[in-house]
Amino acid sequence: MRNKKIISKIIIFILIAAFLVLVGIITAGMKDGRKYGKYTSYSVDPEGEKALYLLTEKMGYEAVRYKKTIRFMPDSVTMVIIQPDYHTLHEETEIKYMKKWFERGNTLVLIYDEFEENSGLLEDLGAIYSGKVQSYNEWTTYKVGEGTMYACKSTEFFVNEGLRDKSGAVSFIDILDKIGNRVVYFNEYYHNIGEGLTVRDLIGFSGVLVFIQIVLGFGVLFLSMSKRLGKPVVVFETVKRAENENIHALSNIYKVSKANSYVLEVMFKRLKLDLAKYLGMDAVPDGAEIVKAAAFDGRTRGLDLETGFNKCERYIESDNRNMDEFVFLAKWIEKIREEIK
Secondary structure (H helix, E strand, C coil), rough: HHHHHHHHHHHHHHHHHHHHHHHHHHHHHHHCCCCCCCCCCCCCCCCCHHHCCCCHHCCCEEEEEECHHHHHHCCEEEEEEEEEHHHCCCCCHHHHHHHHHHHHCCEEECCCHHHHHHHHHHHCCCCCEEEEEEECEEEHHHHHECCEEEEEEECCCCCCCCHHHHHHHHHHHHHHHHHHHCCCEEEEECCCCCCCCCCHHHHHHHHHHHHHHHHHHHHHHHHHHCCCCCCCCCHHHHHHHHHHHHHHHHHHHHHHHHHHHHHHHHHHHHHHHHHHCCCCHHHCCCCCHHHHCCCCCCCCCCHHHHHHHHHHHHHHHEEEEEEEHHHHHHHHHHHHHHHHH
């Protein structure tokens, strides 16, 4: 009897450890810590594009870093691609969905030193030359269905070092103004940052969490229905009844456990650590101090951290298991972490 209790505790420990490992993998996957190369909006090197990304924000546009295949690119936004990886851009599936995206009336800004190499791209997309635009730099425009491509052959004016003479900055913002979309997606997928179509893309973030809970549920079910290990032990009826009641009680505890609240708590603590580091705090203070410090920072002032912190704390402390609210808060946390990278 004692051996069975020990084995049961070991199984429970393994299940909890597996859950924590899965949470860690998901949390770690939300931050890309690699060293970024040339022409990415993350890079501060002379040939990086972070200055252009920040300029877009300063000029009133909503700048977004995009790290997935164009299949999931939303409509009514301006997509910016700067010196892309040739093979990734010309991949057959990418061409297929890029053409569909253009045909829905969307706009691409393509900046590429060796634009002649893209003649095949223009042909595959069915792009039709529609004229030139002079805005400090020369831009060539093409029509693809209802959409438009603005192409410039000189990256040197748009990298961090090149923006010093301001002509590239004025030219880029002028083109964005002509297009008129307020949301600008800097596509880092074509710099081999991120990944293509995955199972996670198909089922979404909430689907991943549901999968984790299903795995835990099956583990608890297996524990409650497993056969006795070792030799059968003859027990009195009253003892057997108590044993069955304990198994059912354990099963019910797992069914009503606040898995959502636990996952959100892990993500919330990670967010506070990142904010404290971004704001230059040596230790991690409480939420109120972080909110107060964020009010004096230009990038975090308008993020309404106080409301988000209050919602997260209420959800964690309550018995709320509303999946829609959990997914909303998880996405909010991830959005804030993206903003302070």
